[in-house]
Amino acid sequence: MKFDIEALAQLARIELGHKEKERLSGDLVNILKYVEQIDELKTDAIEPTSHVLAIENVFREDEIREDSVSARKVLDVLPDSSKDGSFFRVPKVIEGIE
Amino acid sequence: MELFKYGIKQAREFIQANNEHFLALQRALVERAGTVDKKVNAYVSFSSSKLPTSLNQLSGGPLHGVPVSLKDNMCTDGWETTCASNILQGFIPPYDATVISKLKDAGAYIFAKCDMDEFAFGSSCETSCYNGRNNRKKKANASATRNPWNVDYIPGGSSGGSAACVAADEAVCSLGSDTGGSIRQPAALCGVVGLKPTYGRVSRYGLVAFGSSLDQIGPFTKTVYDNALLLQVIAGHDPKDSTSAHEPVDDYLATINKGVKDLRIGIPKEYFRFKIREDMPEKELMGNEGLDYDVELRIREAIKVYQNLGAKIVDISLPHTKYAVAVYYIIGTAEASSNLARFDGVQYGLRVYADNLREMYFKTRDEGFGDEAKRRILLGTFVLSSGYYDAYYKKAQKVRTLIKQDFDNAFQQCDVILTPTSPTPAFKIGEKLDDPISMYLSDIFTISANLAGIPALSVPCGFSKNGLPIGMQLMGKYFSEATLFQAAHTFESATDHHTKRPAL
Numbered sequence: 001m002k003f004d005i006e007a008l009a010q011l012a013r014i015e016l017g018h019k020e021k022e023r024l025s026g027d028l029v030n031i032l033k034y035v036e037q038i039d040e041l042k043t044d045a046i047e048p049t050s051h052v053l054a055i056e057n058v059f060r061e062d063e064i065r066e067d068s069v070s071a072r073k074v075l076d077v078l079p080d081s082s083k084d085g086s087f088f089r090v091p092k093v094i095e096g097i098e
Numbered sequence: 099m100e101l102f103k104y105g106i107k108q109a110r111e112f113i114q115a116n117n118e119h120f121l122a123l124q125r126a127l128v129e130r131a132g133t134v135d136k137k138v139n140a141y142v143s144f145s146s147s148k149l150p151t152s153l154n155q156l157s158g159g160p161l162h163g164v165p166v167s168l169k170d171n172m173c174t175d176g177w178e179t180t181c182a183s184n185i186l187q188g189f190i191p192p193y194d195a196t197v198i199s200k201l202k203d204a205g206a207y208i209f210a211k212c213d214m215d216e217f218a219f220g221s222s223c224e225t226s227c228y229n230g231r232n233n234r235k236k237k238a239n240a241s242a243t244r245n246p247w248n249v250d251y252i253p254g255g256s257s258g259g260s261a262a263c264v265a266a267d268e269a270v271c272s273l274g275s276d277t278g279g280s281i282r283q284p285a286a287l288c289g290v291v292g293l294k295p296t297y298g299r300v301s302r303y304g305l306v307a308f309g310s311s312l313d314q315i316g317p318f319t320k321t322v323y324d325n326a327l328l329l330q331v332i333a334g335h336d337p338k339d340s341t342s343a344h345e346p347v348d349d350y351l352a353t354i355n356k357g358v359k360d361l362r363i364g365i366p367k368e369y370f371r372f373k374i375r376e377d378m379p380e381k382e383l384m385g386n387e388g389l390d391y392d393v394e395l396r397i398r399e400a401i402k403v404y405q406n407l408g409a410k411i412v413d414i415s416l417p418h419t420k421y422a423v424a425v426y427y428i429i430g431t432a433e434a435s436s437n438l439a440r441f442d443g444v445q446y447g448l449r450v451y452a453d454n455l456r457e458m459y460f461k462t463r464d465e466g467f468g469d470e471a472k473r474r475i476l477l478g479t480f481v482l483s484s485g486y487y488d489a490y491y492k493k494a495q496k497v498r499t500l501i502k503q504d505f506d507n508a509f510q511q512c513d514v515i516l517t518p519t520s521p522t523p524a525f526k527i528g529e530k531l532d533d534p535i536s537m538y539l540s541d542i543f544t545i546s547a548n549l550a551g552i553p554a555l556s557v558p559c560g561f562s563k564n565g566l567p568i569g570m571q572l573m574g575k576y577f578s579e580a581t582l583f584q585a586a587h588t589f590e591s592a593t594d595h596h597t598k599r600p601a602l
Contacts (some may be wrong), residue, residue, distance in 0.1 A: 048495030052551030073192035079449035
């Protein structure tokens with residue numbers, strides 16, 4: 001099995017050190033070799049199972065409910081928020097704007 | 099009997115709305131945790147100052163005054179929830195998971211939060227960030243949970259802390275979560291009772307998601323009776339979890355004493371190494387070579403116990419058993435890689451600062467996730483990626499159908515399926531940590547129940563030659579938890595394995 005560990009790490013948004021890349025590539029090769037045993041089975045006529053129980057979409061009205069968690073409480077636990085505590089704060093997203 | 103040895107039934111009988119008794123039990127457990135947790139390390143978050151000081155602070159109900167310990171992947175309002183990961187250090191949820199609300203409504207309170215494999219990725223608790231070698235702050239001497247029966251051995255995982263605290267009598271009971279065996283395997287390895295309910299039986303709202311089509315929360319207890327009591331409280335439909343089932347909840351204690359005379363117990367040949375019965379031809383037997391000899395002996399003894407109790411033993415086959423681990427490591431990692439995308443330094447716990455947003459994601463996720471989490475995220479990303487999706491993910495979903503059909507067919511012939519829970523007793527710390535596949539194979543007997551969504555329970559059935567606990571697994575039809583409790587309670591009443599406790 002061939003894959004590009006660098007491309008995977010980019011997709012998964014994880015920085016990997018050089019040694020880590022080597023080690024994890026090796027692990028992934030072995031695991032993929034192991035899981036490929038399912039290729040022995042003929043499954044052309046088999047339906048895939050994504051979910052074991054027959055379930056339906058669940059909808060509700062979009063309304064404020066009394067048991068909702070307050071925005072204040074959510075903002076209080078952020079890794080970083082604006083000084084007045086009412087926004088998520090993240091590093092600059094758009095380049096070239098000061 | 100010392101108070102800290104109490105299970106739920108005894109605790110309830112002792113407390114009876116008596117505040118002095120409530121406090122005496124709490125004190126006994128706090129002292130016990132103070133003595134034994136230095137060795138066992140089951141608790142990652144424990145503080146006696148967080149505990150209620152009077153019964154009046156709790157609701158009345160079937161668990162009035164009963165302390166419950168929780169795996170650290172269930173959101174607890176105002177109480178740090180880390181999933182034993184560096185990336186969630188400092189995350190204090192703003193709400194309670196539904197199971198926690200249900201426990202509180204029933205009069206219970208949170209006693210402590212338990213160690214686990216990071217994000218429930220593992221079968222030994224060793225991937226926990228509280229294990230020195232994984233800790234971002236390099237607390238090299240720190241240790242993850244150890245097996246109370248022998249602290250050189252792992253407690254199992256991923257809910258190792260939840261199993262160990264009950265086995266070590268530093269908890270009355272606990273909750274864990276099970277995606278591929280994470281309740282049943284540690285329950286077996288620590289000698290306690292652990293149940294993975296039917297998918298959808300217990301709300302997943304507030305459980306930090308790993309594999310959303312596989313995850314279930316379930317109880318760890320000292321007896322089967324206690325397990326039924328605890329499931330009764332946490333089971334039921336929840337409008338906040340769109341995958342929770344509308345099925346009515348049975349009265350689990352009503353049928354627990356019914357015995358096994360009317361039960362057909364299926365023995366799947368694929369789960370055994372040797373001939374199951376003398377009259378079977380040798381060549382019919384799929385040698386399951388990973389199965390430990392002591393484990394096989396104990397399971398055979400358990401089958402005899404059931405025979406003597408009047409159950410009908412039936413030979414069955416689950417022909418796709420050997421593919422379960424492969425299917426699981428495709429579907430489970432695919433789901434995990436999408437669920438863990440939310441941990442990027444913006445909303446929860448750890449942020450590693452960088453000049454721009456993209457770099458912050460990469461650095462936060464690099465420092466925040468341990469080896470096994472990275473492995474699974476990368477694998478999941480791969481099997482879902484364009485060009486490989488059909489060959490891996492879709493193929494695995496089809497084989498999942500075959501595994502589910504195996505059970506549908508088997509349950510035409512029997513009511514309950516009996517197997518070993520884990521192919522071996524507890525293994526030594528460090529033994530499998532650097533060999534992912536060998537670690538994954540310790541879930542070979544438990545994974546199928548998650549893929550099929552059926553309920554499965556592990557109950558103690560004896561010990562290995564070197565004194566480590568062995569568990570047997572009982573699997574049932576969808577929503578047949580009452581039947582599993584009935585079968586397990588009958589076995590427990592006829593044996594004394596559950597009365598043994600480790601010397602600590």
